[in-house]
Amino acid sequence: MLKDLPLSEHIHQHCNESMERALLAERHPLWARSCPELKDIDFIRLGLLRCISVVDSGRHFLQTNEQIYGQLLPHSTYFKSLKSHRRTSMLEAFEQQSYHLHSETLLSQGIDYIKAFPELDEYTIEAADGNFIDHACHTEKNSKGKVYASGGIYALNLRSGLLIFLCLVTNGTQRHQEIPVxxxxxxKQNKGNNSSQKHLYVYDKAVTDFVWWDRQKRHANYMISMLKENSIATLVESIHFDSRHEINTGVEAYSVYELKFLRNSSSNHSQ
Structure with missing residues (x-):
């Protein structure tokens, strides 16, 4: 990466490299297609531009894009592309490679926010939560004439600081709970993951399901959360720690607990 490139060129370079990697990652990607009216790489660039633009709507964005950048794009072409399932698949493949590229860059710069905990080197650690916003004005109503907030689940990589979109909960046409999603x-990730990498999720109390997470241990998936008030956990033992070390600032206790109906499961609890 050249340090003397302007931001726009950095973004353009990153997008092109991510797209090249996405095309090479699959033997015959079904989403790969030539669209002269609106190329995939331009579709991605417009999406990024809209995210950082101060506009009130999609039409306002197209008008602003024409006035500032001199790019005339028919409304029908742009809005139809937003509904394309092929472009959705393309973005998913592109996003994975973009994430890997950013991770490689941060790693090369020595960025690791949890390097003080070498015992976690084998884990991918993500703090996840659902995020919902008002539905779009054109969201189709359900059979009862209702629409809902739309949103998905996002995860923050605690090692690199990168945020990633995990999965869609609802587009606003139906009401869904985020935990089943x-x-x-x-x-689904378990079926396609052949890596030996362990995964540690940090989530709020809603994700607590001791039986389900106990089964996830066979896939090296683990969870950290606050203990629910109605949960009954039995103290197994207290763990000694150096309270004077700065890494333990604010920690009052460090202990192992277990549930009576899950003798083989334990959870660390700190206050």
Missing amino acids: LRDHIE
Whole structure:
């Protein structure tokens, strides 16, 4: 990466490299297609530009894009592309490679926010949560004439600081709970994951399901959360720690607990 490139060129370079990697990652990607009216790489660039633009709507964005950048794009072409399942698959493949590229760059710069915990080197650690926003004005109503907030689950990589979109909960046409969607995402990930990398999720209390997470240990998936008030955990033993070390600032206790109906499961609890 050249340090003297302007930001726009950095973004353009990153997008091109991510697209090249995405095309090479699959033997015959079904999403690969030539679209002269709106190329995939331009579709991605427009999406990034819209995210950082101060606009009120998609039409406002196209008008601003024409006035500032001199690019005339027919409304029908742009809005139809937003509904394309092929472009959705393309973005998923592109996003994975973009994430890997950013991770490689940060690693080469020595970025590791949890390097003080070498015992976690084998883990991918992500703090995840659902995020919902008002539905789009054109969201189709369901059979009862209702629409809902739309959103998905995002995960923050605690090692690199990169944020990634995990899965869609709802587009606003139906009401869905995020935890069943998260479970489905993890189960799907289990089927296609041949890596020996362990995965540690940090989530709120809603994700607590001792039986389900106990089964996830066979896939090296683990979870950290706050203990629910109605949970009954039995103290196994207290663990000694150096309270004077700066890494333990704010920690009052470090102990192992277990549930009576899950003798083989234990959870660390700190206050």
